[in-house]
Amino acid sequence: MMKVLIADDDVTSRKLLRYFIGSLSKYKIVGEAANGEELIHYVTKEKPDLALVDIGMPLLNGMEAVKACKELFPTLQVIFITGHDDYALEAFNVKAVDYILKPIDRNRLYGALERASQVSISLVDKEHSFKKDLMIKQQKNIVFIPLEEIIFIERLDRKSVIHTKNGKFETNEALTSLEGAVDSRFMISHRSYIINVELLTRIEATGQMYKAYFKDYKETARISKHKVDNLQRYKLL
Numbered sequence: 001m002m003k004v005l006i007a008d009d010d011v012t013s014r015k016l017l018r019y020f021i022g023s024l025s026k027y028k029i030v031g032e033a034a035n036g037e038e039l040i041h042y043v044t045k046e047k048p049d050l051a052l053v054d055i056g057m058p059l060l061n062g063m064e065a066v067k068a069c070k071e072l073f074p075t076l077q078v079i080f081i082t083g084h085d086d087y088a089l090e091a092f093n094v095k096a097v098d099y100i101l102k103p104i105d106r107n108r109l110y111g112a113l114e115r116a117s118q119v120s121i122s123l124v125d126k127e128h129s130f131k132k133d134l135m136i137k138q139q140k141n142i143v144f145i146p147l148e149e150i151i152f153i154e155r156l157d158r159k160s161v162i163h164t165k166n167g168k169f170e171t172n173e174a175l176t177s178l179e180g181a182v183d184s185r186f187m188i189s190h191r192s193y194i195i196n197v198e199l200l201t202r203i204e205a206t207g208q209m210y211k212a213y214f215k216d217y218k219e220t221a222r223i224s225k226h227k228v229d230n231l232q233r234y235k236l237l
Contacts, residue, residue: 050113
């Protein structure tokens with residue numbers, strides 16, 4: 001059963017979505033948010049599989065709230081249901097399942113829900129088959145590094161340096177490529193760093209930047225200012 005969160009500041013729209021989804025046995029509504037900040041709160045608390053999100057909400061609009069949620073939960077699926085037609089490109093960039101304009105068409109909604117369900121199934125299959133090692137190429141060698149041993153990955157000059165509990169490994173592979181090879185324990189903290197959040201012990205402000213400290217490791221990584229809130233939410237889960 002898919003856990004669904006509804007986020008819309010319009011009470012009538014939330015009620016209509018509850019009605020449409022209520023007749024479908026494989027979806028369960030786990031919460032409702034009336035603004036962007038509530039959306040982030042409920043996603044963090046309930047960990048839904050899917051969020052139905054309006055964009056024009058108070059405090060924090062739906063698009064910005066979704067971006068923050070996806071930083072914490074990259075597998076969160078989103079269907080935008082909105083009266084605004086000028087965010088379609090951004091919706092594509094955050095890999096939304098669909099972008100439905102109001103008034104809500106029931107068949108369009110049901111089609112989007114079914115696609116979300118199929119994606120969810122494939123994600124579960126992928127998670128069950130996920131390998132525990134990071135495979136990197138070093139000249140003529142292929143090296144397998146256990147994910148739990150990786151502390152952070154740093155982009156340095158034209159190489160990526162993988163800091164582990166047992167030393168450093170260098171590879172020519174791009175940071176974006178390595179990001180796709182690690183799991184949800186890891187988060188991009190800066191354009192040049194991917195960190196293992198589970199090993200993070202302290203964040204220290206240094207001017208406009210932040211330093212990340214790790215358990216039993218002397219070297220530090222960088223954290224961009226706009227990533228700090230997301231890291232704090234993750235550590236509180």
